[in-house]
Amino acid sequence: MYQQVAWIVSVVLIALLAIAFIYVAAHSSKNGDSAKVAAATGRWRNRLLLGVTLLCLPVVAYTLTTLPYARHAISNMGVVEVQAKGYQWYWVLSQTELPVGRPIEFQVTSADVNHGFAIYGPDMKILTQTQGMPGVTNVLRYTFEQPGTYKILCLEYCGVGHHTMMSELHVVAQ
């Protein structure tokens, strides 16, 4: 969902920006009163800063209420723990068949270099991710809503076999 929101918001705002540039460029050939233009520019600057602030403040505040960091998440009731360890260039998972509807806690680390642990849905869109770093365990919680075959792709460049580093998760109904 966030992918679509990010795309639409970016395209709309970039389009508005382009319109502003095209409008100004189209009105650049005539001579105007520089003092008046400077005053208008100041007003537009203040409007832009105010508008951006009013737009961003609630977005920043709202999105900070839903952080993915597991230690701040829900209780451990019913959590399925899965250890995931990255190697150049494969994953070793303590289990690959997982239940639908129960929170899964992926404890992700690495045996060698940095890896990215990204879970892709059956439609090959990213659902969630964290990093796999040697000497560090990153805890990622996710609840699968649908049964199916999910993929894990490494999203942190880890050497010449990076693009081959994929595994599968089988999510089944219980």
Place this chain on the structure above:
Amino acid sequence: MNVLNRIKSPLASAEVKVYAAISGVVVLLMMVFGLVMRMTQGQMLPIEPGLFYQLMTAHGIGMVAIAGLGGSAVMWHFLGKYVNLRAGFAWANLAFFLAGVVLVLGGIFVGGFAAAWTFLYPLPANGMGMWGRHAAAAYMGGVLLVGVGMLLFYLEAARAIIQQYGSFAKSLGWHFLKSGQDAPPATVIASSVVTIINILAILVGAVILSMMLINLYVPEIAIHPLLAKNLIFLFGHVFINSTIYMAVIAVYEILPQYTGRTWKVYKPFVWAWSATCLMVLTVYPHHLLMDFAQPLWMHIMGQIISYTSSLPVLALTLTATLGMIYRSNIKWDLTSALLVLSIFGWSAGVIPAVIDGTIAVNQVMHNTLWVPGHFHLYLLLGCMAMILAFINWLSNQEKAQGFSALDKAMLWTFAISAFTYALIFLMSGQASVPRRMAVHLPQWVWYSQAASLFAAGVVLSSMVIVVRALAGIIKPVKPA
């Protein structure tokens, strides 16, 4: 007072011309590397993954370094109008730069080093047979040498600024905030910010590079990977942002020549640059939002400062640029058009960049092609357009020129190609296509094929612009 009246020396010095010429040539080569990478991902070229990742490493470090050199040319040229810079330091920087480039290229194309330009610890020491530790040492030693040269450059800039203005507080314009008198020029304010932040960033980079070089040969002396990542991204983020802050000086200095209006320094401008000085040093944790082991406060700080750091200088530069050209009877030529385009590219790129700095979005966008999408907008369509404009302006004896049909054709080819190229990256990112992969899944290949077409447009238009500009720099046309 008109900006032109403050200029002390007439035309660019030899070191600025050499910087500009090298920047122009190297950027073309790096663009070709980018085109080859996209064609490989699009299954249009039979490049092996090993070579792909070498090209990727060279493209990344090459573009960062050349944006740094090109930006330095802009800053050195215009800062030199206000303070007394000693040319020896620019030449010393260039000598270190070239020595570093030889080592970097040797490490990559002779030694096979391909750990990406970010040399994320401990990958350089784990080449899995593709490269050895000497190759990694050559690469990291080369980057260190480039950094040493840049450090000399900024230390000389710091000395000259302090000698002229008394302190950074004055060159940043803090006295102007109180008194409203004697504002320093925009160029001096921007140069002061870049000098301060890049001295700090390069020192941090030198620390982590030295630690990693020691670790290569004495693996028992290990580094905590999370600390290493923090140091690398602090250095990398500040350095690459500084390239835009240096290159934008071209907009501040050159555009007024075309419009007859001045780039007025007012209090919000001074506030914005000073705020940027602090925020650009503290925003880098947004690169580590998916490192869940980072302290929570760093994640939150990363998101909040992502929103606040980009906006002040950008909003002011954006509105001031539009105000500079609106009803100004601007003389359009390739230089002025590229400068205006560059502010569009910078502004457009910040939008998806800030969105990606949101933790919830980053969780599904991190390390996808969304990332090169936003940075190609503000680096290719922003920073590079500024540098191309500067090189073109130098080649025309620092004056406006005619806007020939060829100029217009190349401008529009560059603008449309670069914009669409970046847009395809963004589109791929929202479709979850990973970045830094030599081979893509079949359903993702068409993005790369479409991108290759526009990459070719970027290469072609840039080549024509750079070659014509370099011809003008090497053999200037005498005024009639």
